[in-house]
Amino acid sequence: MIKKSPGERTFDVFNYFILTILALSCVLPFIHLLAVSFSSSAAATQGRVGLWPTDFALNSYIYAFQRPDFVRSFGITIERVVLGLAVNMLLVIITAYPLSKSKGVFAGRTPIAWFFVITMFVSGGLVPTYMIVAGTGLKNTIWSLILPGAVPVFYLVILLNFFRQIPKELEESALIDGAGQFRILWQIFVPLSIPALATLTIYTIVGHWNEWFNGLIYMDDARNYPLQTYLQNIITTPDFSLYDPLQLELMRKISNKTFRAAQIMIVTVPVLATYPFLQKYFISGMTLGSLKG
Amino acid sequence: MNLERVLQKKKHRKIEYSFYLMVLPAMVLVAIYSYGPLVGWTMAFQQYDITQGLFGSPYVGWDNFVYLFTKYPGFWRVIGNTLTISVAKMVVNFFVPIIVALLLNEVTVRRYKKSLQTVMYLPHFISWVVISGLMIDILSPTDGVVNVIIKALGGQSIYFLGTPAIFPAVMVISDAWKGFGFSTILYMAALTGIDPQLYEAATIDGASRWKRCWHITVPGIVPIMVLSGILSLGSLFNAGFDQIFNLYNPAVYSTGDVLDTFTYRIGFKNWQYDIATAVGIVKSCVSLVMISASYFIAYKLADYRIF
Numbered sequence: 001m002i003k004k005s006p007g008e009r010t011f012d013v014f015n016y017f018i019l020t021i022l023a024l025s026c027v028l029p030f031i032h033l034l035a036v037s038f039s040s041s042a043a044a045t046q047g048r049v050g051l052w053p054t055d056f057a058l059n060s061y062i063y064a065f066q067r068p069d070f071v072r073s074f075g076i077t078i079e080r081v082v083l084g085l086a087v088n089m090l091l092v093i094i095t096a097y098p099l100s101k102s103k104g105v106f107a108g109r110t111p112i113a114w115f116f117v118i119t120m121f122v123s124g125g126l127v128p129t130y131m132i133v134a135g136t137g138l139k140n141t142i143w144s145l146i147l148p149g150a151v152p153v154f155y156l157v158i159l160l161n162f163f164r165q166i167p168k169e170l171e172e173s174a175l176i177d178g179a180g181q182f183r184i185l186w187q188i189f190v191p192l193s194i195p196a197l198a199t200l201t202i203y204t205i206v207g208h209w210n211e212w213f214n215g216l217i218y219m220d221d222a223r224n225y226p227l228q229t230y231l232q233n234i235i236t237t238p239d240f241s242l243y244d245p246l247q248l249e250l251m252r253k254i255s256n257k258t259f260r261a262a263q264i265m266i267v268t269v270p271v272l273a274t275y276p277f278l279q280k281y282f283i284s285g286m287t288l289g290s291l292k293g
Numbered sequence: 294m295n296l297e298r299v300l301q302k303k304k305h306r307k308i309e310y311s312f313y314l315m316v317l318p319a320m321v322l323v324a325i326y327s328y329g330p331l332v333g334w335t336m337a338f339q340q341y342d343i344t345q346g347l348f349g350s351p352y353v354g355w356d357n358f359v360y361l362f363t364k365y366p367g368f369w370r371v372i373g374n375t376l377t378i379s380v381a382k383m384v385v386n387f388f389v390p391i392i393v394a395l396l397l398n399e400v401t402v403r404r405y406k407k408s409l410q411t412v413m414y415l416p417h418f419i420s421w422v423v424i425s426g427l428m429i430d431i432l433s434p435t436d437g438v439v440n441v442i443i444k445a446l447g448g449q450s451i452y453f454l455g456t457p458a459i460f461p462a463v464m465v466i467s468d469a470w471k472g473f474g475f476s477t478i479l480y481m482a483a484l485t486g487i488d489p490q491l492y493e494a495a496t497i498d499g500a501s502r503w504k505r506c507w508h509i510t511v512p513g514i515v516p517i518m519v520l521s522g523i524l525s526l527g528s529l530f531n532a533g534f535d536q537i538f539n540l541y542n543p544a545v546y547s548t549g550d551v552l553d554t555f556t557y558r559i560g561f562k563n564w565q566y567d568i569a570t571a572v573g574i575v576k577s578c579v580s581l582v583m584i585s586a587s588y589f590i591a592y593k594l595a596d597y598r599i600f
Contacts, residue, residue, distance in 0.1 A: 008502050015396050016405075022393065023412040026474060029427050030415075032438060036430070047436035095319040098312035099600075106312045112320070113600055119323060122581050124330020125573025126553075127560040131336075132329040148326045151319045157600050181311040210420035213535070217561065228422045235426040236539050257430070264426045271418050279411060 030268070037061070037261035044257045060262030069223060070263065073230035076142070077209065080226055084146045084208040089201060092156050097185045099156075100163035113160070116153045130217055144218035145211070145226065152207075155200045162196040163189055199281045206271060227267050234260060337574050341567035350567075357571040365568065367550065374461070375551040378532040381465045383525050389473045391518060394480035398510055399502070410481070413474025424471060425539035429454065432463070460545040468533055479521065480514050487513040516595060523591045527584035530576050552576050 004012070031051050036044050040055035048054050064070050098106050099113050124132075129148065138144035166189060174184050190197070215229030222233060332347075337357050339350040361368055393413070400406040416424065431437050434452040444450055453463050487509060495505045534553035541549040552572065560569030591597035 011399075011502070015399055019393070019396055019400065019409050022473075023409045025470065026412050026415050029431055030419075033427055033430065045436065047438075047441050050438075091319045091322070094315045098315045101312065106309060108309075108313065108316075112316055115320065116323060117599055119327040121584050122331075122577055124327065124333060125570060125577055126556050127566050127569045127573060128330035128333025128336065129326070130560070131333050131566075132326060136325065147322060150322045150326070153323075156319075160600055181308055181315070185315075206418055210418075210422075212420065212422050213538075228420055231426065232422045232539060235422060235429065260426065261430070264423050268419060268423050272415075275415065275418060279414065 030272070033261050034265055036258055037265045039258055041258045044261070057258070060258045061266070063259055064262050064266060070230065072223060073225050073227045074266075076224065077227040079142060080145050081205055081208045083142065084149075085201065085204050087146055087150050088152055088155070088204050089197070091151050092159055092200065093190065093197075094185070095151065096156050096159035096163055097181075097189060100160045116151065116156060120153050133218060139218050140220055140224060145208075145214050148214065152204070155203065159193070159196055159200065162193055166192050195281075202278050202281050209271065231263060231267055234263070334570060334574055336567050337571040339567055341570075343564075343566070357567050358575075361568060361571050361575075367546075367555070368572075370547065371550050371552055371555045374548055375530055375532045377548075378461050378464055378537075378551060379529055381461065382468050382533065383528070385465055385469045386472060386476065387518075387522055387525065389469050390476035390480060391514070393473055394477040394484065394514070395506060395510060397477065397481065398484050399506070410474070410477070413477065415474070416471040417475035419471075421471075421535035421539055424467070425536070428463075428467060428540065454540055455542065455544045457545050457548040460541070460549040464533065464537060464540070464549070468536060476521075479517050483514045483517045484510065520591055520595045520597060523587050523594065524597075526587040526590075527580065529583045530579050 028051065032049070035051055035053045036049050037060055038053035038056055038058070039049045040057045041059075043049055043054035095116075099109055099116075101109055103109055123129075133139060133144050133148055136147075138147060170188050170192075171184055174188055179187070210228060212226070212228035212232045215224075215226045216232065219225055219229070222230070225233065335347060336350075338352060338354060339347075340353050340356075341347075342350045397406055397409065400409065432439055432453040434440055434450045434455070439453070440450040451459065453459055491509050492505055495509060500508070530552055532551035532553070534551075534557075537549060537551055538554050538557065541554065553576075556569050556572045556576070559565050559572065588597070588599065
């Protein structure tokens with residue numbers, strides 16, 4: 001190795017410093033909130049909590065899990081993630097497969113692919129979509145959180161491109177053996193696409209876990225809110241008629257700080273906990289979607 | 294093609310039939326929930342009456358659009374806010390990940406580089422609802438950490454989320470903070486593709502570190518830079534609904550209210566479905582043009598294809 005010049009060494013110090021600060025900025029807020037959630041409310045409201053709990057207390061967590069509406073929302077989110085994952089993945093797989101064929105094999109391929117892709121370019125907008133969901137009778141049901149987004153077109157495109165890279169010889173031999181298309185899909189394409197499918201699965205789970213807006217507009221009764229909507233409801237200002245910033249601030253204060261922190265943590269921890277294990281899939285997915293071809 | 298011949302033997306028709314069967318469920322759902330709303334666009338040309346419905350409400354032509362463009366309070370201000378915030382986000386979100394990727398590339402301790410990356414990706418996976426809760430807490434003018442520090446240094450406490458002059462900047466910075474790490478992934482992937490021999494050769498030739506970065510690293514990521522820059526143009530009218538909706542309040546409407554939040558309030562607070570739909574159409578049309586143009590340019594310049 002060539003020795004580094006003093007200038008380069010200064011740069012190194014500076015570089016490590018900047019990057020470390022940036023990285024810390026990404027975790028410290030979460031650690032701070034975690035500390036708040038485990039502190040006494042007095043310490044929290046007085047701003048005496050830094051990165052470690054002050055006057056350690058578990059009350060907030062106990063209180064959160066004793067609240068029926070919180071537990072109920074948790075259940076709704078679980079239901080939504082499971083159901084949503086099943087619907088999304090099934091549809092993406094069975095739709096991507098025929099669309100990955102060449103025009104000679106599946107004549108309808110190109111127009112049908114465009115039929116899906118156009119929806120990435122043009123959207124009906126908030127109110128018309130709402131009316132269709134209401135018109136098809138989904139309001140106040142779990143399906144309002146699942147069916148409007150049942151076909152994630154972007155994932156469809158990713159999987160379609162992945163399927164295309166699978167060698168055709170495998171399929172040919174299966175065809176000669178008399179396998180039907182559904183069997184070829186499940187027994188050849190799906191097993192060979194596990195990395196891509198794992199990535200999409202994770203994205204779908206995180207997506208359903210984090211989604212809050214559909215819950216807000218499609219559920220009339222707050223008792224049917226999924227977790228993120230429930231959280232949104234308690235975090236954001238409850239009253240839009242308050243125009244005075246100081247009053248607004250006061251309103252935000254009223255809801256117990258540590259209790260709110262605990263609820264935020266409970267919602268965030270599942271993502272945080274699985275995150276390190278899933279990281280490699282997140283990354284492969286990101287490059288999968290953008291660097292193809 | 295061998296496959297084609299095999300297929301012909303195996304009754305091509307029957308195979309195509311099963312293909313259609315496979316795409317059918319998704320097509321039906323997309324037809325209902327993505328194309329169905331387009332039928333609702335007729336509301337924008339009606340004086341929509343909920344009791345009369347889509348087929349009974351009186352037709353008024355372009356009146357709603359004229360009203361929106363000429364009289365509706367706040368419309369042009371909202372357009373201005375949307376463009377300001379989204380353009381600022383485009384610029385910041387373009388440069389920050391590139392700079393961070395270049396800096397990360399100079400980190401020679403591999404383990405440390407990996408840990409830095411892992412930590413930086415994190416905020417991307419947390420919902421704006423949670424991040425908003427975090428920000429409201431941290432930026433609180435009374436007991437938020439940031440203001441506690443400002444006050445300790447002898448400054449005045451700042452109400453970040455309630456001051457119109459600061460609010461857009463807070464949106465841009467927090468958006469960059471949430472996404473910069475994840476956006477570096479693409480650049481880091483491109484950087485690993487650069488041949489290490491280039492660096493070795495340059496070092497032997499006496500090229501300084503800065504020169505190596507400028508002449509080897511940067512050209513290595515230019516294609517990705519161009520592509521992501523172009524594709525980001527499609528979000529011209531997307532200032533970030535999830536973020537702004539969860540952080541704004543009436544005190545900052547003058548600078549923080551954007552098209553999506555505006556539409557939401559017209560539709561679900563004022564119950565003016567016709568006007569809300571008209572705003573949606575305006576947004577959809579501009580987005581269509583921008584996205585199509587960006588994909589077209591990306592296709593021409595970088596040979597980028599969707600499928």
